[in-house]
Amino acid sequence: MVLTDNNVAGFVRAQGSKLVNGNGEPLILRGVGLGSWFLPEGYMWKFPEQGDRPRRIERMIEGLIGKEKAEEFWEIYYDRYTAEVDIRKIAEEGFNSIRIPINARAFIEDGEPLRFKGNNLRRLDQCIEWCRKYNIYAILDLHGAPGGQTGANIDDSENDQPELFTDDAYRRITIELWRQLAERYKDEWIVAGYDLLNEPLPDWNAALNPALMPLYRDIVKAIREVDQQHMIILEGAHWSTDWTIFDEMIDDNTLLQFHKYWNNPDTESIQKYITDRTRWNAPIFMGEGGENNIDWYSGAFRLFDDHDISWNFWTWKKMDAINSPCSVNKPEGWDRLADYLAGGEQPSTEDAQRILWSYLDNIALENCTYHAEVVHSLFRRAPVRIPAMFYGYQGEEIGYHIGTRSGRNVGFRVNDGTDIRFVDSDRQLADFQHNGGRPWKLDQRLCVQLAAGDWLAYEFTSANVGGGEGIESVAYGVEIRLRATEILGDWSGLTVSLDGWQLGTVRPTSAEWTIIRLEESVALDEGLHRIVIEAVGGPVQIEWIDIV
Structure with missing residues (x-):
């Protein structure tokens, strides 16, 4: 409640x-x-x-x-x-x-x-x-x-x-x-x-x-x-x-x-x-x-x-x-x-x-x-999955940070400059229309590609169990679906922080899509929270972050 x-x-x-x-x-x-x-x-x-x-x-x-x-x-x-x-x-x-x-x-x-x-x-x-x-x-x-x-x-x-x-x-x-x-x-x-x-x-x-x-x-x-x-x-x-x-x-x-x-x-x-x-x-x-x-x-x-x-x-x-x-x-x-x-x-x-x-x-x-x-x-209320493309809309250095933009494919977030790419899908979702409007196509999944030093922020909310007196914090884990792109003698990964505290680093081991869960679970109080993911090493593609 x-x-x-x-x-x-x-x-x-x-x-x-x-x-x-x-x-x-x-x-x-x-x-x-x-x-x-x-x-x-x-x-x-x-x-x-x-x-x-x-x-x-x-x-x-x-x-x-x-x-x-x-x-x-x-x-x-x-x-x-x-x-x-x-x-x-x-x-x-x-x-x-x-x-x-x-x-x-x-x-x-x-x-x-x-x-x-x-x-x-x-x-x-x-x-x-x-x-x-x-x-x-x-x-x-x-x-x-x-x-x-x-x-x-x-x-x-x-x-x-x-x-x-x-x-x-x-x-x-x-x-x-x-x-x-x-x-x-x-x-x-x-x-x-x-x-x-x-x-x-x-x-x-x-x-x-x-x-x-x-x-x-x-x-x-x-x-x-x-x-x-x-x-x-x-x-x-x-x-x-x-x-x-x-x-x-x-x-x-x-x-x-x-x-x-x-x-x-x-x-x-x-x-x-x-x-x-x-x-x-x-x-x-x-x-x-x-x-x-x-x-x-x-x-x-x-x-x-x-x-x-x-x-x-x-x-x-x-x-x-x-x-x-x-x-x-x-x-x-x-x-x-x-x-x-x-x-x-x-x-x-x-x-x-x-x-x-x-x-x-x-x-x-x-x-x-x-x-x-x-x-x-x-409400972006945990538990919730957040597609990586939906990082903060408040503007640069608040919702995201992008380094060198030369040669970037602007793609989905045209005001931002992140590199959004279509990737192969392992599921098929319908292509809808409403009142003749332009559809948002979901027959393929979208991901975000980040270079070293780029970061994206995602705000979400948490509600406590029971409401009123005797409320309890709820423990959540963080899962991320990602993959490394082709790199030369280097590794790719993400550091993940929650409300300013570093939770850890996730590192894909290949160019195949994989889901990696941070080992540490966290107890969330009621209210607004902020996850920041930052690319380290070589380029990395992220499809979603799941608060589970």
């Missing part, structure tokens, strides 16, 4: 380019998104395109088991998918915030005037109460705006068009929805801020980009009529990556949000956002990133920490996954539903109900398969 002081205290606000809490203390949000709760996404259900969004999933379920049973299914689903035990576990793991995706259809009736429906507003209130109880901030995220803000499945679009920007009625409803949410939560300090629109207007709808900032202004004006305290969170266009739409800071308590999937986790890939942080004198937030593997996580999320950027991982829970903390176990017969959506045979009512109710059992946290290694990778 982690549950340490996480600076959660009072209203979050922007102070220049930093976030601070209600006590004026610096704050970095480190959170997780509750994807597929109020806006079920088909890919998290392992469904094909015919079931890729809430309205299509709802239509399938009602068609299979009838309206009454379908309504019962959704009431149970909303109660179980995110429950108090989830929020408690998130807090125990050390996250200090959650991002709650809201689908307008799940909260309000069609048409005007705006009317709330059902029990989801009560569930949102309850979740905010749990956040207060377990001391983590909540971010309200309008993931599916009335009419849709993207024209894609992720906003539950009816006609695959961003009708929020083409229909004045949807625009008015969205503004009023935010005004009423702000009125409801204006005194709730545990609500960190209002994320006005998730990933609006992908490039193929960029002709509508000029309508985005005027809408933001009108929403903020409506919010400020009733709520002067909560932070406004603005996302760029094109999956939240295009910040050229920002023409001014429309509120002095604003957090600018970008999303990051699949491209290289290096400073170059986020430099434009870091530059804009200075330009606008506003804090920045990586509000969605994930859907990759734990090696990528250990680089990307350390990148954000090293640059003092708040972050939120996507997502806490989904079906049959190894790259989210909670994996919903796929029920027996589930593929029959997916096949039916794709045009296959329709299951009987009895079979469909049995499969769906098995799913409702499986979504409870206690029935999920929990992947602690995902969380360890996000």
